[in-house]
Amino acid sequence: MLRKNTLSRKDRYTAGDGLWRLGCVVALLIVGWYTIDYLLLDAQWSLIDGANFVIHESGHSLFGWLGQTLGMLGGTLAQILVPLGCALYFWTRHQRFAASVCGWWLGQSLLNVSVYIDDAVVMALPLFGGGVHDWNYLLGTWQLLHRANELASAVRIIGSLLMLAGLGYAVYCIRKGPKYGSVNG
Numbered sequence: 001m002l003r004k005n006t007l008s009r010k011d012r013y014t015a016g017d018g019l020w021r022l023g024c025v026v027a028l029l030i031v032g033w034y035t036i037d038y039l040l041l042d043a044q045w046s047l048i049d050g051a052n053f054v055i056h057e058s059g060h061s062l063f064g065w066l067g068q069t070l071g072m073l074g075g076t077l078a079q080i081l082v083p084l085g086c087a088l089y090f091w092t093r094h095q096r097f098a099a100s101v102c103g104w105w106l107g108q109s110l111l112n113v114s115v116y117i118d119d120a121v122v123m124a125l126p127l128f129g130g131g132v133h134d135w136n137y138l139l140g141t142w143q144l145l146h147r148a149n150e151l152a153s154a155v156r157i158i159g160s161l162l163m164l165a166g167l168g169y170a171v172y173c174i175r176k177g178p179k180y181g182s183v184n185g
């Protein structure tokens with residue numbers, strides 16, 4: 001059994017570095033698989049969307065205090081603000097890899113939103129509690145229902161680009177090592 005004090009400072013750093021890389025590679029494989037699933041296999045629902053759904057519904061409750069329109073928009077706003085807030089949180093703490101994964105999550109969440117916007121006219125998606133369709137209400141209020149498909153496509157493109165950028169930056173962070181982005185790194 002290796003005693004702790006037999007490792008030099010450099011060796012201990014290297015062992016920790018290896019563990020960090022291993023954890024990041026596992027996370028990257030999961031994120032990579034979801035990227036393929038969404039962008040190439042056209043998936044429309046995954047486990048991550050379960051989390052997005054809970055955040056979405058919380059957003060309605062939170063923004064509902066600010067009026068009907070913001071209440072309806074609140075679900076989508078929460079789906080944007082929560083991953084964005086997480087990305088900023090990790091970024092300001094110099095945890096670049098975690099920030100890149102949250103940036104990827106923001107993109108994935110936007111893809112989820114784009115599916116909902118695209119459904120604004122047809123309204124074929126099953127709704128939680130059978131309530132009002134957010135985007136049918138919002139685009140109807142703004143007299144933009146005829147632009148639903150264009151808006152959905154734009155949101156999907158932005159989401160896809162964010163997912164790819166997050167994935168690419170995550171790979172870059174792994175190559176740079178655990179100290180990348182820190183005050184001393």
Ligand SMILES: [Zn+2]
Pocket residue numbers: 056060075076134
């Ligand atoms: Zn909603």
